[in-house]
Amino acid sequence: MTATPILSGSNTAWVIMATAMVMFMTVPALALFYGGLVRKKNVLSVLMQCFITLALVSVLWVVAGYSLAFSDSELIPGVLGDFKWALFNGITPNSLSPYYISDAAGRIPHILYAMFQCMFAVITPALIIGAFAERMKFSAFLAFTVAWLFLIYVPVAHMVWSTNGWLCKLGVLDFAGGTVVHVNAGVAALATALFIGKRKSLKAFPPHNLPFTLIGAAMLWFGWFGFNAGSALAADGLAASAFMTTNTAAAVAALVWALMDSLVNGKATILGVATGAVVGLVAITPAAGFVNVGGALAIGAIASAVCFVMVTVVKKKLGYDDALDAFGCHGIGGLVGALCTGIFADPAIWKGFGGNYSGLLYGNSRQLLIQLLACLVSVVLSFLGTLIILKVVDLTIGVRVDAKVEAIGLDITQHEERAYTVIE
């Protein structure tokens, strides 16, 4: 079947909307989630980091990021694209996307695919913010984000999602970014938390605005429908299936977290259900278009239980200060989800869509090994690359604010603004 591909107006309508929903995930959703968790004196700095990441990565993406990640010619075979599509050179509004999931459905515009991918490139470095919140210099943060986008995100995206990527050719399954987005950002978060050190304070850091955090979590849940169901790149049954698995995994993960919270700590907490839902969403991301409802229930429950232990027990024991649990949620949840994809992928899902992807449970043990390999590549690249970038930034700019500045807060010292007025 080699019919000339044509544009589908319907698929385009859905992916335009999905692109906007993924943008919505970084700001306001993630920003509210993270912003509510920090202390009053640092809320603006966290919101600002999310917002400027949206601006910064959006510009860098159209300039060179998209081309280096997705171009069909390569600087390093299997690892990095080239500058062919820099500044969207050669891509006109009526160019069709060379990337699509199911061949039966019509294509979307190439420019739209580039923008959909842009929002993924925006949210990935933004997730890392949770690890170094309340203590990183704004200038160092900007330098870090630019370097991390090109040195870590772009090569991993190319390896996993570009048709020429070596992991893609090996058959890795990553529906909406479990390895590229979550493992990648989560491991970078761990490296950053270890490098920058613990926050200075005598006592705990109670979230200054938990309503923000829960509202942010709900908005993330909403935007995630664009993230996962949008990754079908078509308005079809596969998108509907990804929608269903996404909602189911988020729901179960929130419930399991609440249950464990009340068993271990005596009460179901707001912070707990918000965290649990995000963990479920993270874990279902690579699996969303490959598993059935049973797989979604299992992935949500497993990821929630594993991350609960990581965040409440392991983090305390090891003593690293992953301030807002970017590693505990995204790193661990992403790893659990990427591996579970290799276990629960059900070949019946793709029957009507020209594919056949099965995991260990359906007799394909090789898939789990490929998933494991892709996770390893992402973990190693992200951990080492992040440390190198931080070292260089630290030698030139300095990564961390000094103790006095940290005590005063980043809002006033980095931006000369206060979040809330006291009297009027």
Add this chain to the structure above:
Amino acid sequence: MPALSPGNTAWVLVATALVMFMTMPALGMFYGGLVRKKNVLNTLMQCFITLALVSALWVAFGYSLAFSDGELIPGVLGDFKWAFLSGISPDSLSPYYVSDSAGRIPHLLFAMFQCMFAVITPALIIGAFAERMKFSAFLAFTVAWLFIVYVPLAHMVWSTNGWLNKLGVMDFAGGIVVHVNAGIAALVTALFIGRRRALKAFPPHNLPFTLIGSAMLWFGWFGFNAGSSLAADGLAASALVTTNTAAAVAAIVWAITDSIVNGKATILGVATGAVAGLAAITPAAGFVNVGGAFFIGAASSLICFFMVSFVKARLGYDDALDAFGCHGVGGLFGSLCTGLFADPAIWRAYGGGHAGLFFGNPRQFLVQALACAVSIALAFGGTLAILKVIDLFIGVRVDSKAEAMGLDITQHEERAYTVIE
């Protein structure tokens, strides 16, 4: 042979996400802003956990019991045929559709669209018992209410086998199934649980949250009502027009009434008015013309204003955030008006011809009244029975000390806002 329409699928994917957005963050912020600082987390938590709880129960059994084409009780309840979405694959087409001429959406998508309706309905009731219900009792109540009250009514009204559906009841997007149902349950809960303990009034702790939440509800309601066309067609556009018009008129009428009666147009007033208008237009959205929408918006606003500011104060029940006053009364009024104002011209191109009393079909009004009566009876009796059982085992209400301290700290051991840092 019915075929999939990617265009309709695109729209209903978005609409499903929009309806999810209505429960959290929209309704969570609307209600959360209205309560006192010490209870805001509990209110947000109730909305959020309802989303999680009902989503899980819906794919497990809820969808099948409400919409399956096999039945345990003919006309009233489906069976377990589609439990855990069994037999529904990604390329299965939805057996439910509004207009036969348009292509279908995936069956999984219809199940998820309905999931979000099943989520928001019990969440609406939260407004009645806010600030004084035990969290454990709330969870038990929500699970029981979903299966005992929501699922049968959804089957009766929306399933092709439902007896009210066969009778020809018109409920475009859930005036009866969602709003009358939740509103009556809210009244029963408020009566059962009793008034909040306090010497004075309960000023909303964060009115910006409430107005932002109400605007987000308005936004999400486009998915609720225009999405209920299950197609991206003129019927969806028509429902969008009536929804926006009724919300707008209701907000304006509430502001005018407010300034005549109380001297000032209030933020709380326009927020409440818009929601009352949205609740009232819901059953009618795809059946009435713009004139019908004007009338329904204006009249529902006046009636709800009267209910909330006079009747409630006179009768003394403590429907804390006016879940009955807005959704119950607005939903009832809208459902009856659908039987009056349904304009057959709306459906001319869509294979229907649904007419109300004013267009020569008095029978429709009687069918609407019957469906409302069934919903009231079921929601009243079912809610009361559920509450009674829970009260015997868990206890519905927190003790007076916990109520004074607030539910955030006593039910969740958390505080919403820090004072110093």
